[in-house]
Amino acid sequence: MEEDSCRPFMFHSSSYMNGHIGFCGSIKQSPSDFVVTEIDTSGQLVTEITTDLKSKETLSEQLKICRHDCKIPRLSSPELCIEDSALCTAESVPPSTRGVGDFEDKNVFGWQPDKVATLDSLLDNSVCEQLRLFACNTKDTWNSKSEPAVHPSEFSLGPVLDKRTRASLHCAIRQQYPFLSTVTRCGEIMVKANQDYQELCHLVSEEEAYGFLKFLDARTEDTKFTFKPDGNKEHRKKVHHFISRKFGKLVETKSFPDSQQNAVVVVRFRERSGFQKRTNVDRREKQEIYAAFTLRKENLETLEAIGYLSSELGVLSSDFSYTGIKDKKAITYQAMVVKKITPKRLKELGKSIEKKGICVANVHSASQPLRLGQLQGNHFNIIVRNLKQHSSDCSASLKERTVEAIENVKVKKMEIINYYGPQRFGQGQNIQTDQIGLALLNEELVKAVRLFFTPEDTDDPVNKAKKYFLQTEDAKGTLAMLPDFKVREKMLLRALNRYGIDQEGCCRGWLSIPHSMRIFYVHAYCSKIWNEAASYRIKTYGTKVVNGDLIFAEEGTANSSLNAKVHVVTYAEEMADKYTINQVILPMAGYSIQYPANKVGEWYHERLARDGLQACKFRLPALQMNVPGCYRHILKYPHNLSYSFLKDNENEKVTEDSPLEDSVTSLSMSFWLDPSCYATVCLREIMKCDI
Known part of the structure; x- marks a missing residue:
């Protein structure tokens, strides 16, 4: 990935946790160089999920028990x-x-x-x-x-x-x-x-x-x-x-x-044939239909793939649920659930979607949708090509530098700063998602629409349509120019065509987009602020846990609210070195979180004020969006890290005694990360360069 030369990246390149020198290389030269496989909540790769007869029979027996248990239970204390x-x-x-x-x-x-x-x-x-x-x-x-x-x-x-x-x-x-x-x-x-x-x-x-x-x-x-x-x-x-x-x-x-x-x-x-109040029996008979499947996509955004599928199946994009957004320039496997579609109908898609870089597998019935974060992590198989030393490094061989960097993280278990990766912001685009998010938070809805339709520097049909819209504000004409899979753009344009392109019309336009897509832009802005805060925290205090830092309280219970589980480190605890840096958390900006009670907290308030935001600004009733915020650990660690050297073009492993020629060698790496952690950030820490 090449860094956008027009706009500084979302974290400071000086913020590294490890002291090794590192090396240079290229990733994502082809989608097959970056393979991401989701790990479900049971620790299983989604590509290995099977729907055998035994599991179906077990589910059937459970349903029978539910149907025959007529007793209405009384509920205990809630969470x-x-x-x-x-x-x-x-x-x-x-x-x-x-x-x-x-x-x-x-x-x-x-x-x-x-x-x-x-x-x-x-x-x-x-x-x-x-x-x-x-x-x-x-x-x-x-x-x-x-x-x-x-x-x-x-x-x-x-x-x-x-x-x-x-x-x-x-x-x-x-x-x-x-x-x-x-x-x-x-x-x-x-x-x-x-x-x-x-x-x-x-x-x-x-x-x-x-x-x-x-x-x-x-x-x-x-x-x-x-x-x-x-x-x-x-x-x-x-x-x-x-x-x-x-x-x-x-x-x-x-x-x-x-x-x-x-x-x-x-x-x-409104009059309907056979209109009547639905009884509980009716509700059971008219339960939603869900089909679960594994989505394989290549060189596509998750939302773009959903746009293709929704168009083929004749359902809304909001009918799809998933646990997270996956990389675009990659081959990715993730669990997904679609409602209103039977497994049989989903299987009938066959090869009609393969030309779009999409494949569905492991199709089976489901009882409910997925939710964001409902996974154990993601497994990565990555090839780093064009290995070379940093220009200023001549004190050791390339192989020594490469092994030193990986072993420093693998054996010494060095943590990495848990930044949000560049794909969170649409790296390389003229307008990044966090800019749209800031406009939405400031309720500059017309500006947000124009940012949304800002084209890239290419002449493909999508960017031609965007240029036409910005020049003419002709929503209807732009609709006719866009391909069907651009679901978000089309939903927004239909509303703008109906309600106009003033503040009210743009509000209706944003409301026409599913909530999960609207909130994506606001979360991108909050992620940018978190990245900057993490860099500031490490630069200001290093790895020492200091008075005013936040950690998750050990005594927190399941019935506690989120803020009740957050503990502010005291001066006495700082002096006693009671906590370690990998326990420290930083807040994602929102209206219901608490900020660190030290210089980092002051930085948050000053930074948000610079963008015209205060805590109350994270409630957006006009857009039906509210951002309470959450917390994220500063440091994370890659699990089960392994690696080997490959000969370019052949992907053949290089033996330990083989000479390493800089011009023909690549590096194969495998590891898994916790949810919402980015492999590009992990590689950046290992290689000590922006990739």
Whole structure:
């Protein structure tokens, strides 16, 4: 990889952890020189996964047990966690017996207490009380005019294996607390603030928002919801637009005259054949279909490969889930799950996608999607070609320098600074992803769109389309020029064509892109700041653990929030050398993390201020993105490192006694890294050069 000459790279080349001299070489001269294979949570390479009959039978027996276990369990104490979601919480609103507005035909909520389980019957008293407190904190946070105290952004009810119990809990929580939303992740029910409720409260009264969301959740046929009379036509228009944008597939709205110059906005469900409220039995029968597979891609971005697959299968890019983004200029193997597609349909793709550099294997049924970070690590097989010594090094042979560098990391177990690698930022591109992320964080949405469509210095169809858009702002014309696999670009352009290229239109455009893709750019900016902070930390304090550093507390429990697991090193602990540098963590910028209580913390605040950002800036309700932040160890270590020398062009191993000719020798390396660690960063530390 060649470094972008127009823009400094994301970490300082002087920040190395090891004292060896190193050597030079080239990587990724061809995709086969850089092979990445994902390691699943059980420690197995995804290329070795098999779906034998025994495992299928075991799964079948487990499903039978779940179906026949009719008892609804009561849940024990939940776990609190902080993830990429809004830090919101709430005062309990007393349940309404009827709601707001004038309803016809049936009670708008369609709620039958004798037929639906209540929270008291599903949860222990202690869990109910913790849920109530979480709700109170949510509302307190919303109502607070000053910066609120840090509360967990999500509340976990813990694993709930029985699907009927999960369905009952989802309904009961949303009915009692409409300002909260629920989601199931790998069998675990998570409760968080309902951003739609908060946004609606800016347009109508809290009473109306409360009743409207209960109306939506009940989904009772032939019912209507009527907002209070409103004489402001522009305000009614905003209400119509909000409901259409958020719930347009489910309901429709219309204004009717009420009295004098007032009018009311009436909402009703769209007509559907056989429309009826889904029962728990219906939910089981209409479970989502998931197909799991191993994706092999060559010289493609992960999101680009997903774009090809979604186009072939006729599904959305957001229907695919994966554990992480893999390198572009490489051959990579990773686990992936797609919903709404059967394994049979996936297998029918056959050779139609191979010409795109894509192959699917190990296709089998799955019960749920994957989530980011759901892996043990990544295994790398890398060839470094064109080996040579640094220009200033003449005191030893190339072979001696190469062996010295690798053995220094392998045998002495020297750590490397855990930088985010150049592929995180789109290295070599005219506009890097962190620049788009900063524009989004500053809510400069028009600028972010123009950065997104900044072309590279080539004349391929994609870059021609981008140039045309920047010159003309003709979204419709640009759409016709783009190939189908450019899914993100097309989704954004369709929205811009419909809503315009002003601030509001660009906001709609970004919202048209799946959340995982939108947040990718913001995370790139946060990764850049982390890299700079890591360099500053090592330059300022070296490898000594000092007062104010952060580590993960040894006494942290599973039920602790993320910040509760973070310990600030004291002066006494510094003097006693209680901790080592490989325990030190640095925060990824966000609104809910704490910064080091030393010069590094001061650096964070100054650096973010330089970009116009403060902690509260990491909440972006207009884009439905919230970045609470997380923590990352400064140092990491490559596992199971092995190597051998090869003859160029033949890939034939060089024996130990063979002479090493600089012009014809390559280096083969194999190792694995923890999740979110970069092989290019590891190689940089070994070779002592930017690659």
